[in-house]
């Protein structure tokens with residue numbers, strides 16, 4: 001039976017990666033976390049003290065950068081040139097800087113090529129900001145996942161607390177809103193709902209309920 005492409009976009013903390021991973025597992029599809037790829041670029045740039053204004057430096061960095069997304073016991077492992085950066089790309093410092101690098105044309109072009117290659121056989125659930133609009137505009141299933149800013153900030157706060165980061169909720173709310181603003185206002189492939197995407201507001205919904213909703217939409221398209 002033909003395998004479909006599922007695109008899930010939305011703002012920070014809407015629950016995309018949690019939900020996309022479960023949907024992928026249930027469909028026996030590959031999950032591709034494109035945010036992790038932009039985070040990996042940011043990690044490498046910061047490590048090499050390469051600012052987002054140094055376009056030449058970022059371009060060179062991309063040329064020698066191998067990003068791999070692999071699953072070990074159901075957990076996504078992200079490696080940059082063989083180094084495991086899974087935890088390092090989730091720090092507040094990376095979250096604060098990622099949108100500055102993600103708006104650069106060279107970065108977006110390099111990620112676009114890799115993401116399309118990863119999806120070209122179908123059978124993928126890809127999440128991000130521009131999947132339904134730019135990366136995979138022909139995806140059979142397009143979801144735009146969102147939730148109130150209070151709920152999204154609260155989820156991120158609990159997630160960070162669980163990882164041992166002591167973050168101020170008010171500051172985190174501000175940072176998330178700022179990241180959404182930058183992601184929505186950039187020139188290339190901004191965060192927005194594709195005209196043919198279905199809006200799913202996860203405010204007050206359980207993860208199971210969101211997964212069920214997406215699987216129902218998937219079955220309708222199949």
Ligand code: C5P
Nearest residue numbers: 034035036038098099102128129130183
């Ligand atoms: O999904 P996550 O919050 O990990 O994404 C981190 C950042 O990567 C986003 O805030 C955005 O700047 C960038 N991103 C993007 N396009 C995507 C996925 C992520 O610009 N498709």
